[in-house]
Amino acid sequence: MDSDSLPVYGLAVAVVLLLIFIYDRCRFSELNSIPALGPSGALSSWFGAVRFILDAPAMVQEGYQKHKGGMFRVPLIDRWVVVLTGPRLIEELRKVPEDELSFDHAMRDLLQVKYTFGIDAQEYPYHVHVTRNHLSRNLQVLFPDVYDEITHVFRTIMPSDQGGWAKVRLYPEIVKAMCRVSNRIFVGLPLSRSPEFEALQQQFALQVVMRASIVNFFPKFAHPIIGRLLTNTPSSIRRCMALLEPIVEERLRNIEQSRDDCSDKPNDMISWLIEVSDKEHRTLRSICLRILVLNFAALHTTAQSFTHALFFLAAYPQYSTPLREEVSAVIDQEGWTKNAMTKLEKMDSFLKESQRLRSTTLFPIMRKAMRPFVFSNGTVIPSGTHVVAASSPMHLDDEYFESASEFRPFRFSQREDDEGIKDPQCLLASTSSNYIPFGYGTRACPGRFFASSVMKAMMAYLVLNYDISLEKEGERPPDEWFMMNCSPNRKAEVMFRRRRST
Structure with a gap:
């Protein structure tokens, strides 16, 4: 090939790729009946996609105000996403079976599962069964371990002297605390406190989001190339296998030797995963992959939610006193137990109100149409389209929450009606058609009960x-947004002072 012709060939390839990209976007012309935010042309919609990257909250709020109770669409780099607004459509979405509007396939696209986790983790999700059943069922007996880890980690990362105030860069320390506490249940001591294991879990969870976001910036035809270039899953699994091999192999040997007698096995996530897995997945690699996936699911979203709540508490320190009084009264009566956490009604409400105002994502509910689907209002969703539900605009709507823009930390603490019946919808871990930080319906977050108990215990201890x-009273650190994801300020510092009496 003549060197002078290289620019011509390069231009030709670029034009072909551009035409493929335009054709790919034009496939979504079937969505023309659904109102779009901004320009809707194959090329002009890219300006809307850039706006969504830079200012998704304002864009979605605009769509919500214009189309409340209905739906609209927003452009991403490689697709249009249909956004549902209001409880009626969310309730309708909840009832649609997985083979029509799929949660799993939406997650495959959003997280680029093929290149971040591998399809095996989603096609054989026995870790979800373990989270929904074993983790929730065993939390009562394992709560002393949770509390022990909370006291250990906060004594490590928080100021120990009683002489005055100390600054703590909050978010990184909360990520560390959440990693230690979760893995006390997942893998147990001493590995849960290993700096190498902790770094692996934090890095893997963060890299999944970063790599999936990068892949999604490219058109679909480029995903296999970009995904394989960026994936770090094999190396992460190898590192995890090196750390977990002695533990897992010993468990597998003990099971083989003891056969039916498993009464002495450790009560942790590793044992539960081995217990429910079939012969094909009862391997070191399979267990390690699930531990990585569970840490991804548990670590950053819970740490973000808890950091948001601590920022609210730091901005409104007057609420520390009623929370402290409630914790003291309950702990004096119940001790540090799982049952005690269920009686912290003000604490539960404080965390729920924080989540209402600061969800970690605009779209906690997401589905992918596996075939054309028609909503009750006649709107047709073409096959392959992503359908989401907007959370923040609804959570900030006075129709559903009185004075919705105000932080009212105890708005959910009045749990009884006139007949003294407690309303379960007031609980932090509950979901409803107008409160969806944990999702809604059968695909709501299976680990939300564990997460809510851990967050209450951590807040109670603090x-x-x-x-x-x-440092500057009332000036809550600004949040950090990237597309639909909301993170607490990662560099902000909070002042802590060790109390002289507890």
Whole structure:
């Protein structure tokens, strides 16, 4: 090939790729009956996609105000996404079976599962069964371990002297705490406190989001190339296998030797995964992959939610006193138990109100149409289209929450009606058609009960042992947005002072 012809060939390839990209976007012309935000042309819609990257909250809020109770669409780089608004459509979406509007396939696209986890983790999700059943069922007996890890990690990362205030860069320390506490249940001591294991889990969880986001910036035909270039899953699994091999292999040997007598096996996630897995997946690699996936699911979203709540507490330190009084009264009566956490009604409400105002994503509910689907209002969703539900605009709507834009930490603590019956919808872990941080319906987050118990225990420990404030009172650190994802400020510092009495 003549060197002078290289620019011509390069231009030709670029034009072909551009035409393929335009054709790929034109496939979504079937969505023309659904109102679009911004330009809707194959090329002009890219301006809307850039706007969504830079200012998704304002864009979705605009769509919600214009089309409340209905639906609209927003452009991403490689597709249009249909956004549902209001409880009626969310309730309708909840009832649609997986083979019509699929959660699993939407997650495959969003997280680029083929290149971040591998399809095996989603096609054989026995870790979800373990989370929904074994983890929830065993939390009562394992709660002393949770509390022990909370006290250990916070004594490590928080100021120990009683002489004055100390600054703590909050988000990284909360990620560390959440990683240690979760893995005390997942893999047990001493590995849960291993700096190498902790770094692996944090890095893998963060890299999944980063790599999936990068892949999704490219058109679909480029995903296999970009995905394989970026994937770090094989190396992460190998690192995890090196750390977990002695533990897992010993468990497998003990099971083989003891046969039916498993009474002495450790009560943790590794044992539960081995127990429910079939012969093909009862391997070191399979167990390690599930531990990585569970850490991804548990680590950053829970740490973000808890950091948001601590920022609210630091911005409104006057609420520390009623929370502290409630914790003291309950712990004096119940001790540090799982049952005690269920009686922290003000604490539960504080965390739920924080989540209402600061969900970690605009779209906690997401589905992919596996074939054409028609909503009750006659709107047709073509096969392959992503359908989501907008959370933040609904959570900030006065129709569903009185004075919705205000932070009212105890709005959910009045749990009884006039007949003294407690309303389960007031609980942090509950979901409804107008409160969806954990999703809604059968595909709601299976680990939300564990997450809510851990967050309440961590907050209870902190309010008993520390005064918490911001250096500039009332100035809550600004959130960090990237597309539909909301993270608490990663660099913001919070003031902590060890209390002289608890």
